[in-house]
Amino acid sequence: MASAPESSMRLGMAGGVLGFALGGFFDGILLHQILQWHHFLSLVPGEALRDLRMQILADGMFHVAVYLIATLGLLLLWGARRAMAPAGAGGRLLGAALLGFAAWQAVDVVVFHWLVGIHRVRVDVPDPLTWDIGWLVLTGLPPLALGLWLRRRPGPPSPGQSAGGPRGVVAALGLVLLVLGAAPVAALPPAGVTTVLVLFRSGVTPDQAFAAAIAAGGRVAWSDPAAGLLAVDLRDGGSVLDLYRGGALLVGRSAITGGCLGWTRLAV
Template identity: 40%
Template structure:
């Protein structure tokens, strides 16, 4: 059945597939890794290096770079096959292969990275993490099914567009809620530039109306409990490089007692 989709318009069919894989990777990396902070690439592996914040940021960045590479391959194939879009049904088939690529990434990631290699799971801190992995796998099946249906039954275009739009709206809303702790103050992680003075850190915490919980041995990564609403700029003005809306997934550091305020 997949051969039916790819063979007639191979160039932009493959372009749609590669672009779909890249978009799925960005969906995973941006929403689940960075906004919701449910996991990182190697968050299920034991060892201090795998829990280190900088290592996690580096590996997630490398993952995004790989997705950029896959996306560029798709764009190159799309450019090479641009003249084929004059044929009837070309746009529909491009959209169908894009949906299939989006779904195939979810299937491959779930089977390979979640279950065979055990690199990470969708929601690491949940006691029933397997259900989240299965939901991720089911999303892949749905997207592949929609892609095949969309190619075979052009009349389902409105249905496919509605489903795709709904998924996007839900993902955006979930990310916005997870990244907005204003109504429910909670601990945050702040990474300051190396060499920052303790006085500057104390000033940043005081300005944000927070309380220090712990820091790493170098004094540039801090967990801070906020007593009121969250304002990241309160930290960025004092030399912060990164401010997270939570402390989950930020890694295990050699903690030192925070200075008394």
């Protein structure tokens, strides 16, 4: 049986990983999908990687990675469930989640924006550094400060003075519901949109791509010059599964894309 400090450490790790995943969901949903300020690989040099198909594919893979991190956090939380009983466990869990959220913002800006340089908060402005710093201040410092306060807040004078079980369980359930709610939101297409973007595998010819869209019961509303990326209207009950059978690599409505295809302005 784990000691009290070890159990508390496991709970903190679970909360931190879940908060880190929530930071990724927040970033992807707001910056990639709603505001569309950048793609994950917006600033990567090279004609092949700057291709729109690769940009959208990278956004989808980014969300897949965040789903995996969230799954790891949920597994860690289940493994640390016995640590929710002591008084103050709920506050420590939420504090760890807020620190994880802040950590995501710092890692994203410092590593991906400044060190690796694959994207910035906004890539279409003359001074992207100002936007990077502003984003980090607005979304990183408040959760960092609140998380530290919750983690350092003193508990009861003696272990038997109060019971923390119910509050710890409520905090854990709330965090789980938040993560489980963010994941499907990241995969939803915009409300009322019946058009999906279909990214076809390399080697699928334009004729094959159009034929696959028609065979799936869809109507082609837009195509890139190489027909590797099609906007297909499925309002009449077309089949996403048939699109995959016809050579699609990613379809905008599928959860695997994280919604990045469905939200892109090309689908309008």
